[in-house]
Amino acid sequence: MASMLQFSSLFLPLLLSCFFVLPTTADDTPTAAHHALEIPVEKIKKALSDSNYLTMSMTLELALSNLIPTHEFFNNKDIKTLTIFCPSDKAFTSPNFKYTGPPLTLLRYHVALENLDREVLETSQLHWSKVDTLLPGHPLVVTSVNRHASVNDVKISYWNLYNDGHVIVHGVEDFFDPAFQTIWFPQYDGGVLMQNDGSYAEALSRVFDYFHEPKNRSELLMVFVYATAAILCLLLRHLILCLCWARRREAMDGYVTLKSGPFA
Known part of the structure; x- marks a missing residue:
């Protein structure tokens, strides 16, 4: 009974927010072609559940359709692949997790608008690069060092929970904190102009590299x-x-x- 109450308190705010975000319009009327390109919510949910990412499995079942509207994703020629980062169940019970349920804004920060597969994240191809997310003006930063893949200094703990070529899902140890990018890489902030931007970024990267060796x-x-x-x-x-x-x-x-x- 106590676990049911805890579950309700965790997901009720998220469930309510889903009803008030991104209302359906006449343009969203499904067609046969539209159904063929829908985000496979049920497949992603099952893949997460089978890998013991139960909390995120239930969270995405409620919120994924509102997080990633089909018409916005598949009608955008610049976006070919999405990468979703799913925190473990342990992250939801961490003392650092300050929410009764993950708000949609935080979930949007865990959806990258690029193909971030294992090969890309484990190499130096995107070292200290910013990655745009569904949360405008708040990018992620690839912090992988020496083939130890991480984003925002959070380790990738499970590769390819789901991967169909259009949507990739990886497991991560904890939630991404937008403050990480703001503090360590303010040059990536939207609308923020900095003098000596290149040298500043290089200096910060060297400091971060040093502490990660x-x-x-x-x-x-x-x-x-x-x-x-x-x-x-x-x-x-x-x-x-x-x-x-x-x-x-x-x-x-x-x-x-x-x-x-x-x-x-």
Whole structure:
């Protein structure tokens, strides 16, 4: 019963939002050709469910038709393939997840308007490149390093949950945070102009590359360990000196000076 209540509280806001976003118009009347090019919601849902991405399976069943209107996708000659990134079930229960249910704006941020298959993401072809999403003005950033594929610094955990050539679905460890791109790659913000844009982007990329190199990470870890050990040694030395000084004062206070004289 408790799980049912938790499920309802998670998906009720999403379900309600689906009814108020992108209402159907007369131009959306399905035809035989239109049906042939529809987003395969049921197939994607089943593929996710079979791979234990149960929460995203149910989420996309409710929201996918509104997220990706068929007429917008297949009538756009510039968009040939979509890539959907699906967070794991664990991501929905993470303390960092601040929503009762994933809002449509956040889900739109997980739909890339490009073909991002495994071969592309594991190579340096799109290294530090921006990728437009269904959320206008908020691109993703490919952060893959040394064949370790990631987007917005979130690792790809499951390749090709679904792939029919038009829609690709990958599993990711966590939700993408739009703030990542805003903080680390502000030059990709829509409408934001920056001086020395190229040099700034290159500098940020070098910093990010440095922290993502396994060798550099181990060196930084060793520096952190040595620094922590040095601080602990200093604190221990200070504590020992304080204890020694306290005992010395105690010994001095207990010492009684004998008076000299005939009546001493």
